Amino acid sequence: AERPPVDVAALAAGVRDGSRSVLARAITLVESNRPDHRAAAQELLLELLPHSGGAVRVGISGVPGVGKSTFIESLGTRLTGDGHRVAVLAVDPSSTRTRGSILGDKTRMAKLAVDDSAFVRPSPSAGTLGGVARATRETIVLMEAAGYDVVLVETVGVGQSEVTVAGMVDTFLLLTIARTGDQLQGIKKGILELADVVAVNKADGSHERDARVAARELAGALRMMTPAHDTWRPPVLACSGQTGAGMDEVWAAVQDHRSTLEADGSLGRRRADQQVEWMWAMVRDQLMDRLQTSAKDTLGEVEAEVRSGDLTATLAATRLLDTLGLPDPP
Ligand code: GDP
Structure with missing residues (x-):
């Protein structure tokens, strides 16, 4: 079924106005794992970040x-x-x-x-x-x-x-x-x-x-x-x-x-450091998500080979990561 698009501008305005019901809906949006919700949530956050x-x-x-x-x-x-x-x-x-x-x-x-x-x-x-x-x-x-x-x-x-x-x-x-x-x-x-x-x-x-x-x-x-x-x-x-x-x-x-x-200025530094650490956590998360999709068909087989000792864990990791289609490290 066609999903109704999220009205990001209306959500942002409602949040800034202090509307409890809109705030509750906005939180539900950022909590959602649905891809279209994730995209809308990031748009909303970008708009609200300056505030x-x-x-x-x-x-x-x-x-x-x-x-x-x-x-x-x-x-x-x-x-x-x-x-x-x-x-x-x-x-x-x-x-x-x-x-x-x-x-x-x-x-x-x-x-x-x-x-x-x-x-x-x-x-x-x-x-x-x-x-x-x-x-x-x-x-x-x-x-x-x-x-x-x-x-x-x-x-x-x-x-x-x-x-x-x-x-x-x-x-x-x-x-x-x-x-x-x-x-x-x-x-x-x-x-x-x-x-x-x-x-x-x-x-x-x-x-x-x-x-x-x-x-x-x-x-x-x-x-x-x-x-x-x-x-x-x-x-x-x-x-x-x-x-x-x-x-x-x-x-x-x-x-x-x-x-x-x-x-001593460390509040700003602490928050900035937290953001950067957070970014790397997100990189790891998103990599794992993508891997779950890209390696979906081979995951079971590779795991079984590691269990039986037919494949080393390191080689298995490489085989799974290869499914992402990224260039090899130098
Ligand atoms: P939480 O699980 O950490 O959220 O703990 P709660 O606030 O639910 O409290 C657990 C229990 O300790 C409850 O039975 C409270 O009534 C009791 N309690 C909480 N704070 C105090 C306190 O300051 N003094 C005393 N004596 N009991 C407390």
């Missing part, structure tokens, strides 16, 4: 149960109360099966979901982490063009998703909770290295003391690590998304981090 970049982009990560949605609800409503417009996005590669993602779920952030100054969008179910990451990055552009000045990108502390989110935000905030014994045990070192700000959450009631002890221990551990920037030492704070205690301090630390990046 993007204005938000404070913050990644918020932590294992399930650490209190991310409670924290974001609390932080988000504070920020909208202060006159900000807040967008909440999620990167959840586990949300592939259903539309119902465990992150960015509106039922988890009941107040923000009905806040006129907030826009909560669940994780796209784009299949791979690469697909989810692409849609999320492109959605950030839409959100900024729509006038949201704070973008919170939530991700669950599993696998590669934190690295992916750290690569699309200005400040990466790691939420953790106090644990007995070795405080570092539950936190992968690689994740700690990504953090610009660390917050020990649930510092309330009988947990408060433990949280403060944990924060001090973590701060000690962080001092042993080589900092990612010579001008910034990730602070470790204690807070409670539930009572709101310490939330202002956490936000102040996020703003401090950003001011530090701005002051």
Whole structure:
């Protein structure tokens, strides 16, 4: 059947006007994998790109149960109360099966979901982490063009998703909770290295003391690590998304981090580097997509030969890549 063309100009105008329904449709467009949608989405993004970049982009990560949605609800409503417009996005590669993602779920952030100054969008179910990451990055552009000045990108502390989110935000905030014994045990070192700000959450009631002890221990551990920037030492704070205690301090630390990046020009560099890294990720993605098509008829056979040992993995790779019809490397 004939597909109705996407009216890119109308979408762009609606997004810039701040229409929630048009913004929602534009996000659905960038999340789509249909080739005609992909083309229209790129046109839309090109048009909106000059109006993007204005938000404070913050990644918020932590294992399930650490209190991310409670924290974001609390932080988000504070920020909208202060006159900000807040967008909440999620990167959840586990949300592939259903539309119902465990992150960015509106039922988890009941107040923000009905806040006129907030826009909560669940994780796209784009299949791979690469697909989810692409849609999320492109959605950030839409959100900024729509006038949201704070973008919170939530991700669950599993696998590669934190690295992916750290690569699309200005400040990466790691939420953790106090644990007995070795405080570092539950936190992968690689994740700690990504953090610009660390917050020990649930510092309330009988947990408060433990949280403060944990924060001090973590701060000690962080001092042993080589900092990612010579001008910034990730602070470790204690807070409670539930009572709101310490939330202002956490936000102040996020703003401090950003001011530090701005002051020495590294915010611009960080964003530019992220774009270039992103471009290479897209090259890899698109190459794989094309390969899946071009090598469609030989894939099974070549894989079988590698399995049986009749073909080396290297030769097999060359044979698959040859189906792309590219000139040989020199
Ligand atoms: P998420 O899975 O990281 O999004 O965590 P949730 O926000 O859904 O919270 C998980 C559980 O921890 C829920 O039972 C919350 O009520 C509880 N919780 C969340 N934040 C706090 C907090 O600041 N203090 C305390 N004591 N409990 C909290």
